[in-house]
Amino acid sequence: MPLFEYECLACHARFTEIVLPWEKGKTIQCPxxxxxxxxxxxSRFSYHQSEQDRLEKIDTRAPRDESYYRDDRNIGLWAKKRAKELGVDLGPKFEEVVEKARSGKILDEYDK
Ligand SMILES: [Zn+2]
Known part of the structure; x- marks a missing residue:
C-alpha cells in the first residue's frame, strides 16, 4: 500500500494518506x-513490514545500492533470499551471524 505520512505545517498534526501512483502531486489536506x-x-510503514515481507520484496538480481546497506535490517536478508532460491539451507549458524551483524556485535568480534 502506498501509504505516506505527513505533518501539517500549520497545526503539526500527523496523519497518513494513501497516495496512489497516479495521484502523485495531489494536494494533501490536513484532516x-x-x-x-x-x-x-x-514513512514508518516500511518499519512495520515483517522480515517475510522484506524477503519477498528483494530482487536478488537487482543491484543493491549503498542505501540498502545503510538499513541494518537488510543485512543478511539478501543472502537469505538467495540461499532460498538456490535451495541452500544456511542453518541456524547463519541466523546467528545475521543477528550479530544487525546488532553491530559482529564488529566487536572482528575488532579483537
Ligand atoms: Zn493542520
Missing part, C-alpha cells in the same frame, strides 16, 4: 485544520 501546507515524513 485537523484543512491546511494544505504539509510535509512528507519518512
Amino acid at each position: 485537523r485544520c484543512q491546511g494544505t501546507r504539509v510535509k512528507k515524513l519518512v
Whole structure:
C-alpha cells in the first residue's frame, strides 16, 4: 500500500494518506485544520513490514545500492533470499551471524 505520512505545517498534526501512483502531486489536506501546507515524513510503514515481507520484496538480481546497506535490517536478508532460491539451507549458524551483524556485535568480534 502506498501509504505516506505527513505533518501539517500549520497545526503539526500527523496523519497518513494513501497516495496512489497516479495521484502523485495531489494536494494533501490536513484532516485537523484543512491546511494544505504539509510535509512528507519518512514513512514508518516500511518499519512495520515483517522480515517475510522484506524477503519477498528483494530482487536478488537487482543491484543493491549503498542505501540498502545503510538499513541494518537488510543485512543478511539478501543472502537469505538467495540461499532460498538456490535451495541452500544456511542453518541456524547463519541466523546467528545475521543477528550479530544487525546488532553491530559482529564488529566487536572482528575488532579483537
Ligand atoms: Zn493542520
